[in-house]
Amino acid sequence: MTAKVVITGIGVATPNGLGVDDYWAATRVGKNAIGPVTRFDAEQYPSKLAGEIHDFTAEDHLPSRLIPQTDRMTRLALVAADCAFEDAGVKPGDIPEFDMGVVTASASGGFEFGQNELKKLWGQGSQYVSAYQSFAWFYAVNSGQISIRNGMRGPSGVVVSDQAGGLDAIAQARRQIRKGSKLIFSGGFDASICPWGWVAQLAGGLMSTDENPERAYLPFDTDANGYVPGEGGALLILEDAEAARGRGATNIYGEIAGYGATFDPKPGSGREPGLRRAIEAALADAGLEPGDIDVVFADAAGTPELDRIEADAISAVFGAGRVPVTAPKTMTGRLYSGAAPVDVVAAVLAMREGLIPPTTNVTLSPEYDIDLVTGSARPAPVRAALVLARGYGGFNSAVVVRAAD
Amino acid sequence: MGRRVVITGIGVLAPGGIGTKNFWSLLSEGRTATRGITFFDPSPFRSKVAAEADFDPELYGLSPQEIRRMDRAAQFGVVTAREALADSGLDLAGLDPYRTGVTIGSAVGATTGLDNEYRVVSDGGRLDLVDHRYTPQHLYNHFVPSSFAAEVAWATGAEGPATVVSTGCTSGIDSVGHAVELIREGTADVMITGATDAPISPITMACFDAIKATTPRNDDPEHASRPFDGTRNGFVLGEGSACFVLEELESARKRGARIYAEIAGYASRCNAFHMTGLRPDGREMAEAIKVALDEARMNPEGIDYINAHGSGTKQNDRHETAAFKLSLGDHAYRTPVSSIKSMVGHSLGAIGSIEIAASVLAMENNVVPPTANLHTPDPECDLDYVPLTAREHTTDAVLTVGSGFGGFQSAMVLARPERSLA
Amino acid sequence: MAQEFTIEDLKRILLEGAGADEGVDLDSDILDTDFEELGYESLALLETGGRIEREYGISFDDDTLAENRTPRALVATVNALLKDAVGV
Numbered sequence: 001m002t003a004k005v006v007i008t009g010i011g012v013a014t015p016n017g018l019g020v021d022d023y024w025a026a027t028r029v030g031k032n033a034i035g036p037v038t039r040f041d042a043e044q045y046p047s048k049l050a051g052e053i054h055d056f057t058a059e060d061h062l063p064s065r066l067i068p069q070t071d072r073m074t075r076l077a078l079v080a081a082d083c084a085f086e087d088a089g090v091k092p093g094d095i096p097e098f099d100m101g102v103v104t105a106s107a108s109g110g111f112e113f114g115q116n117e118l119k120k121l122w123g124q125g126s127q128y129v130s131a132y133q134s135f136a137w138f139y140a141v142n143s144g145q146i147s148i149r150n151g152m153r154g155p156s157g158v159v160v161s162d163q164a165g166g167l168d169a170i171a172q173a174r175r176q177i178r179k180g181s182k183l184i185f186s187g188g189f190d191a192s193i194c195p196w197g198w199v200a201q202l203a204g205g206l207m208s209t210d211e212n213p214e215r216a217y218l219p220f221d222t223d224a225n226g227y228v229p230g231e232g233g234a235l236l237i238l239e240d241a242e243a244a245r246g247r248g249a250t251n252i253y254g255e256i257a258g259y260g261a262t263f264d265p266k267p268g269s270g271r272e273p274g275l276r277r278a279i280e281a282a283l284a285d286a287g288l289e290p291g292d293i294d295v296v297f298a299d300a301a302g303t304p305e306l307d308r309i310e311a312d313a314i315s316a317v318f319g320a321g322r323v324p325v326t327a328p329k330t331m332t333g334r335l336y337s338g339a340a341p342v343d344v345v346a347a348v349l350a351m352r353e354g355l356i357p358p359t360t361n362v363t364l365s366p367e368y369d370i371d372l373v374t375g376s377a378r379p380a381p382v383r384a385a386l387v388l389a390r391g392y393g394g395f396n397s398a399v400v401v402r403a404a405d
Numbered sequence: 406m407g408r409r410v411v412i413t414g415i416g417v418l419a420p421g422g423i424g425t426k427n428f429w430s431l432l433s434e435g436r437t438a439t440r441g442i443t444f445f446d447p448s449p450f451r452s453k454v455a456a457e458a459d460f461d462p463e464l465y466g467l468s469p470q471e472i473r474r475m476d477r478a479a480q481f482g483v484v485t486a487r488e489a490l491a492d493s494g495l496d497l498a499g500l501d502p503y504r505t506g507v508t509i510g511s512a513v514g515a516t517t518g519l520d521n522e523y524r525v526v527s528d529g530g531r532l533d534l535v536d537h538r539y540t541p542q543h544l545y546n547h548f549v550p551s552s553f554a555a556e557v558a559w560a561t562g563a564e565g566p567a568t569v570v571s572t573g574c575t576s577g578i579d580s581v582g583h584a585v586e587l588i589r590e591g592t593a594d595v596m597i598t599g600a601t602d603a604p605i606s607p608i609t610m611a612c613f614d615a616i617k618a619t620t621p622r623n624d625d626p627e628h629a630s631r632p633f634d635g636t637r638n639g640f641v642l643g644e645g646s647a648c649f650v651l652e653e654l655e656s657a658r659k660r661g662a663r664i665y666a667e668i669a670g671y672a673s674r675c676n677a678f679h680m681t682g683l684r685p686d687g688r689e690m691a692e693a694i695k696v697a698l699d700e701a702r703m704n705p706e707g708i709d710y711i712n713a714h715g716s717g718t719k720q721n722d723r724h725e726t727a728a729f730k731l732s733l734g735d736h737a738y739r740t741p742v743s744s745i746k747s748m749v750g751h752s753l754g755a756i757g758s759i760e761i762a763a764s765v766l767a768m769e770n771n772v773v774p775p776t777a778n779l780h781t782p783d784p785e786c787d788l789d790y791v792p793l794t795a796r797e798h799t800t801d802a803v804l805t806v807g808s809g810f811g812g813f814q815s816a817m818v819l820a821r822p823e824r825s826l827a
Numbered sequence: 828m829a830q831e832f833t834i835e836d837l838k839r840i841l842l843e844g845a846g847a848d849e850g851v852d853l854d855s856d857i858l859d860t861d862f863e864e865l866g867y868e869s870l871a872l873l874e875t876g877g878r879i880e881r882e883y884g885i886s887f888d889d890d891t892l893a894e895n896r897t898p899r900a901l902v903a904t905v906n907a908l909l910k911d912a913v914g915v
Binding site: 041044046069097098101108109111114115117120123125126127130134140141143144145147148151152153155156157162164165172175192195196198199200201202203204261262263265266274277336391393394395 | 529534549615
């Protein structure tokens, strides 16, 4: 039941880096990747900035048979899966197929694929809708496609909890390993930067309308005015620690040591939001005290009310200013289900280098009594990190990542 | 054995059977709820039949604001979650809200809401750059179907772990399986779980038309869903929801709860083969069944009834027939197997939970629901599919299975908690 | 106006709708090779069939794609349907 579950392979694709090396090289120096939307003409919309992945040509990495049947987020995920396998030094045939599974998170599915088919349906007629529409847009598609491409027939799944889902998927993957699976792929990808996705995200009312890429997404800043959406995510290979050592795994990045999740009380109840309890549950699950945590990767919503809730929860657990807090997602925008898996990647790379990546562009508001790492990266030994993620409506998830011994 | 998980409350909303009682009447009488589509003009479509629910949200206690805010599938989920909670007699006010969680399955989320809103903001498909000035705020709730879990959590007061489980057409089993795991591991004591989908919209009909997955039997809608019948030619799209209250066995006993069944075993596997196709040998479904039986500490002979996926596509019915033989051996031939999709259609992610409800009610009544419309058996499907009429049959344990796009294959074993363990 | 559907048209539509399997050269002599061997399973053929129907304004029976297992057979079937369409 309490088998240690470790990260042995990483595939990551974010607006500021494709692959582990690129991503970390950009993140450790605070390289911003938020810019004007280029994937469509956003001029008519109140929000015009996004964190887009440039220089990704799916055809360079994937068989042409897969291209017509996949949304952008699936293509990114399939390539990330290939990279993670390579990084882990595992080939799909190395482990019995029923012992490998895929548990991913998705927030909005293949929304651009869906957009194109909806346009055909209403603009041209129902017979114009693609044969691939029945699955290319739905939330389960990445788990399905990754399992098919890599011959993984074990326990698999898909969770949807907006941005919190990325951590919920990792927790579910850990459960499956503790139940006996040898290797589970986990993480999440979203890429809904298309006109239909844009108006749906605008409807939430939390997107920044600032047109300056360095002033649009400012969590914990006095000028916080919303978030900038991005695209991308990360996939992690999780394995039982003993099994990983047994096969001679070369990269043991860290251990998924603890997890906790809560849901906020119904708005208007006056009860305390659930984030603090999620953090406490994750710490307890990891068997750690607040003082053992060396850095917190914040959810960093970027709106004053949500930033306040997060700062309060961190201070309540750790004490005012007692733990470094960072949000490198200020460089990429919020990646929905991809965000937290990317933060888990940042956490293990921070451990490896002993360097906490910065929260770029932000000047900490005196309203918040947290130790936010702003400006440039801060050298510090990191043995354990807490990653937080929240989803629209009240989802709170927390994961503790610990250095593997 | 560690913590065991039981069902103590049920809520069902199915075509032709809203509420547990009406649902069971429909099944036990072998009536069908499939009909010509009335929700929109089906004339452009190849398949023009569906199993529609006659659902008036106001009658089921939803406020005008809730109705506006929620996709139809979310409305279904809230109604069945409330019914399940009331049925359980559980007073959540006396519980730690952080130890009550929510998992809701859905294959296609707010498809119907998205379809409607897209038509508006694109001005009937004319605009590439869709117009945000016509979007309602609730469009974000449709964008991220995690809103379904949020609505159920708000409706029931749960503040523990909450998520939507979306594994295509096995979502309804996997959601409940996920909830079981949370109670077993000790993260939660009570779970409000189940699934919902309301996919009967033009985009869904069009996408299944394109792969000829749904039946073109438009001249006889009441008999259009024909699982295991030699004349079957595709499934009939349905809609609905079922939710459950799950509790840890000992605490349920302590409070004197009515215990419907133990969720004794659950497993899911992937075919790693094809997004829509199935391997003919049924091996991954058989593997899921074997693992679920092991978890339940039960031999194949312990299974009294199999609630089949039985979608009514040629591929599926043969695939799972093979899986039952592979996993249960000769016992497969001695066990009644039926598909309620013959009566309530295939509601994608919801149906797995609706079928769990049917399985539990079969145990409650010791009656196995029939496979309606089964007149001409397919020689390749040679098990006992309980044609046309329900059958009295001592039912202490049920195997229910699901199979979905993406290659997911899931199995769940429901049993009486007082059984002796193998 | 009578239109003709050629193997080149079929190859173009296959590539657009389903790509090509690695190791399969659509420019070699594929006229009598089974679609399955060319790497096109039922889903790819349904997508291909839908594209042909829309582009050429014809309508296949449910069994057309199952019965015409090679490019040569499918091309001939499409041309027969096109001829019928003009004749009416």
